[in-house]
Amino acid sequence: MALKTCLKANILLILTVISAVMGVTIGLLFRQLHLSGDTILLISLPGDIVMRMLNMLILPLIVASMITGIANMNSKSSGKMGLFTMAYYISTTVIAICIGFALVFIIKPGLHDTLTSSGTQSEEFHAPSAVDMFLDLIRNLFPDNIVRAAIQSSHTVYVKEDFNNIKKESPDEYVLQNVTNSTFQVESDGRNITEDRKPTWTPKTVNRPGFNVLGMLLYCTxxxxxxxxxxxxxxxxxKFLxxxxxxTMCIVHLVMW
Known part of the structure; x- marks a missing residue:
């Protein structure tokens, strides 16, 4: 009787585990059939729909559960819980970044393609540093628009700029302009001076599609x-929340079934 009750109470979890095992097994078997890309897209369609529905429920679930959970506590407990939540999320994010850097240094993804190509890929891309990623965490912690934080997050990208043309604005001032070449000439005291300058990478903060979890957590807290x-x-x-x-929890339960 106890086993039957336990199975009945955890039937959804048991079915989920069985489905995952079946999915891995059938997927490995289907690899031997060398299916076409269209067939694979059709097979993956139900799973894509389930993931899209779950992603749709993330925002109302986080907002409602966080606000009601914090509001139910007293001021001292809510402050500790909020700090614990933020510290937990930041620490796990930093760990994920460190693991990512370690794997990049060990595996070196894309190195073979870069060496076999003309070498222009490394010249046309500048990866953000660890400091940039840390600053992105701080920026996302304080979103400037709470509505945009639900659909976008801030990231640092590097833009390549070629400064090779100088336009004289005053006798002692020259302004660099963007052009395609890397050589420019300036006139100073009636003489032409040819000078080469390497292109520079300028960091810029842009908004990319993606849920800003950190900013929403702080706001909800x-x-x-x-x-x-x-x-x-x-x-x-x-009461509304x-x-x-x-x-939202009922809809999540239905989606899981």
């Missing part, structure tokens, strides 16, 4: 802490 301090004044918003959390 502060929102929940303030909502908890409002007391009766914030009961309407609190509680019901939103319940509805």
């Amino acid at each position: 502060v929102f929940g802490a303030v909502l908890g301090k409002l007391g009766p004044k914030g009961r309407v918003v609190f 509680v019901e939103l959390n319940e509805i």
